[in-house]
Amino acid sequence: MTSRTASPRSRPPVWLLPFLWTLALGLWGLSRQHSVWRDEAATWQVAQRSAADIWHMLGNVDVVHGLYYFFMHELFVCFGPSTTVLRLPSVLAMAVAAACLTVIGRRLAGIWAGLAAGLAFGLLPAVQFYLQEGRPYALVAAGVAISTLLLVTLLEGRGRPMCWAAYGATVLVCALLNWLSLLALAAHAATLLWARPQRRMWGRWAVASAAAMAGALPLIWISRGQSGQVSWIPPLTWHMMIGPAVLLAIGGLGAVADRPRSGRLSVAAVGLPLLALPQISLIGISLVQPLFLDRYILFSMLGLALLIGAGLGAAVRVAAPRFPRASSWLVPAAVIIAVAALLPQSLAKRSPESRVDDVLAAAEDVQQMKQNGGAVLFVPAARRDTKLVSPNAFSGLRDIALATSPDASGTLKGVEATPDQIRASMRTQHRILLVTDAGKVSKPASAERDRVKLAVLKKEFTAVADKQIRGRRVTVYERH
Incomplete structure (x- = not known):
C-alpha cells in the first residue's frame, strides 16, 4: 500500500522557498525603469574595459573593488552590458544568503525560525x-x-576537515570584495566564545582566519594608499547612531526570545554577534577615520534576520500547545503584514528616484539636445560617467576639457587639461553642452578647473536650453 503523504526526502528543501522568495523580490522591477546611478555607472564603465586596462586603473584607484570589476568584466564579455547583467549577480547572491539563513535557523531553532529568518531577510x-x-x-x-x-x-560536528579550507577561502573572497567584511570574524569569534567548543576547534578556526587575513593584507595595504577616495564620508555624529541602536534593540528582543544559554550553540549566539559587532567595530574605526556607511556592513543584516526568525520561531512554539492550527499561520501572517507595511518603501526603492541620480536619463537628454560639431563639458569631472556609460549619445561632441582618457590614464574619470587650457578651448567654441548635477543635489565647484568652466560659461555664453531629470542637469550654452 502506497502512503499518501510524501516522505521527508521527497519534499523540497526548506531553504528553497526563501531562495525563490528573495529571487522574486530581486527580479521585481530589476531595471528600475532603465536607470543607472553614479555608483553603478562606475561598475558599468570599468567592466567594459580590457583586463589590462582594469589592472592599470587599480594601481591608481578603486583597488578595493578589483576582484568585483574583473568578475563583472567577464560577465559583460559573455552576456553583454545591460541592467540585468549588472544587477542579477546581486539578486542571486541575496537569494543564496537567504537560503543559508534558513538552514542555520532551522538547525538551531527549528523549521519556523529558519523559514522566518530566510523570508525576513529579503524584506529588510x-x-x-x-x-x-x-x-x-x-x-x-x-x-x-x-x-x-x-x-x-x-x-x-557535521563538517569534514576540508570545511575549514572552504571557510577560510570564503572569508578571503569576501575580503577581496570588501576587506571590511573581515569584521565578520569578530562575530564568529564571539560565537565560538559562547558555544565553548573544544580547544582544537579554536585552533582550526584561528588558522583558517589567519590565512584569510594574510591573503587580504596586500589589498588592505594598497587600498590604504587610496584612502582619498573615501574622504567624502562625513564624520560620525550622534544622529548616525540612531539606526544601529534601533537595529540592535530589535535584534536584542529576538535574542531574548531565543533564550540563549552559555555553552550552547543557538540562533542568538550566531545572530547577535553578527548584527552587533560589525556595527560597533565600524563605529570605532570611524572615530579614527570616517567610514560609517551601512553598505560596508550590509552583511550584519544577516544577524538581524536570524534574530527576527528566532523571535517568530519562539512565538510559534509558545502558541502551538494551545492553538496548534493557528500557530502554523503565525509566520506566513507576519510575512504578509510586513509585505503590506513595507510596500510603499519597496515600490520607492524600485523607482529611479530612489537613487541620487540617473546616468542613462542624462545621456538621453544629451542625445536630444546636442548638435554635431559642438563641445561638451562636465562639472565635476566625475559626471563624465554619463559619456562613459553611453558613448553613442555623445557622438559628434568634442570633450574639450579632457587631456587623457580614463583608459589611458588608469582613472575613473580621465585627466583634464589645465584651467588655462580649458579656458582657451572654451573661447574657440560657439556652442557648449554642460552635464552637471541637478540643483537639489549639486555642490559648489571645488576644483579650479570646474570654477573656470562655470566662470567662462557665465561671462561669455548664454543658456539657451536646460533640462533637469533624476539628479542630473544638461544645459546648452551659446556664445553671446
Missing part, C-alpha cells in the same frame, strides 16, 4: 536597496552567510 529595507545594486555588497553578504553556515556546521 537595506537588503531591498542593495538587492538590485550593481556593486559588490550583496556578494559580500552572501559570502559571509556561507562562511557562517560553514562555521555552524563545523561547530555542530
